Amino acid sequence: MIEVHQFPCLDDNYGFLLHDPVSGETACIDTPDANAYLTEARKKGWQISAIWNTHWHPDHAGGNEKIKAVTGCTVIAPAAEAERIAGIDRTVKQGDVVCLGDWEADVIDVGGHTLGHCAYHLPAAKIAFVGDSLFALGCGRMFEGTAAQFWASLQRIKALPAETTLYCAHEYTQSNARFALHADPENEALQDYCRSIDKARAEGRPTVPFALARELATNPFLRADNADLQARWANLGGKMGDAVATFAALREAKNNF
Template sequence: MLEVHQFPCLSDNYGYLLHDPVSGETACIDTPDADEYLRQAGHKGWQITQIWNTHWHPDHAGGNAAIKACTNCTITAPLDDAGKIEGVDRTVSQGEVVMLGNWKAHVIDVGGHTMGHCAYYLPEAQIAFVGDSVFALGCGRMFEGQPAQFWASLQRIKALPVDTMLYCAHEYTAANARFALHADPDNAELAAYAEDIARARAAGLPTVPTKLGRELLTNPFLRADDPAIQARWAPEGEAGDAVATFAALREAKNTF
């Protein structure tokens, strides 16, 4: 089976090393901290052979050059962000496949946080590396995209099997839970989830990965098409408009 090694780096990032013990290949999922990635791979006895970038931001691609210099790995990055990413060997877009040994990772366009942001979904392993597109109880800030684009991206994530584990890139969950409770105060599933998050963080434990099925019931950004969320957040005259509701939620989170 594939192994996912998760570790904290920088102030609130998570680093991920994805290892196939059969082929011996190891992929870095983004590269926020080159030294820490190389240290962690060394501790595991794994040779880094690939980097899969989700988007261009420095806390996701800033370690590319240093890791490539040490390992001669191959770097894959989303086409629309690749011009801002160092050392790219291959660009990918929606529907393409990246291989780690015999494991297939399907590229999903999740643009919105950045124009070219992509996720890597491995159906046989039931995991997806989603970068900053979606978080436990949240979604990325809309730096470059438009609401309709970002909502379409979230719908692609929503369409994955409910047992898919989402590996997001930051430990933002406690803050996201506070906003989610503000956005959706009558959601009993959300209230229970928020209590689990508080216990985990009090114990110093990570809150990611998160299961898609739970996010579908509790994450307000994934529920912009839900009548209960729309009743609270759809702008006047735009009832039933998921894009307008998503945009209102994202703007409210920006200033919460």
């Protein structure tokens, strides 16, 4: 099976090395800290052959040039953000496929946090790397996109098989959980999830990766089309029957929470 090596870097980022033991190929999923990636790859005995960038922010693409200089790897990044990412060899967009050995990853447009943000979904492995588009119980801050664009992006993530395991880029889950409980306080599945999150963090365990199925039942940003949530937020900037307006209200509220 394909291997994912996860490790902390910078203040609250996670780094990921994706390794195919058959071909020996290894991809960096984003490059927040070049030295950390090179060190972790060396510890594993893996040779970095590719970088898959999700978006242009420095804590996602800032290590591209150093890692490429050391390893000679191929840099793959979103076409819509090519002018803002260093060292690109190939640009990708919605519907494209990238490979690691015989493993295929579908490129998904998840713009909203940044305009060209993309995710990488490996159907055969039942995993997806979603960068800053979606977090456990949260979503990225809407720096560049519109609410309509971001909601459409989240719809693409929602459409993935429910058994998909999601890897996001930051350990933001406890903060997200506090807002989720504010946004959707009567959700019993959410209450259970938050208890498990607090337990994991108290024990020093990461909350990433996480299951899409659980997010579908608990993440308020994925539930902006839920009638009960829309009703709760109808007088807070949301609107009954309008998922985009409800998502926008939730995102603005989170910005100020």
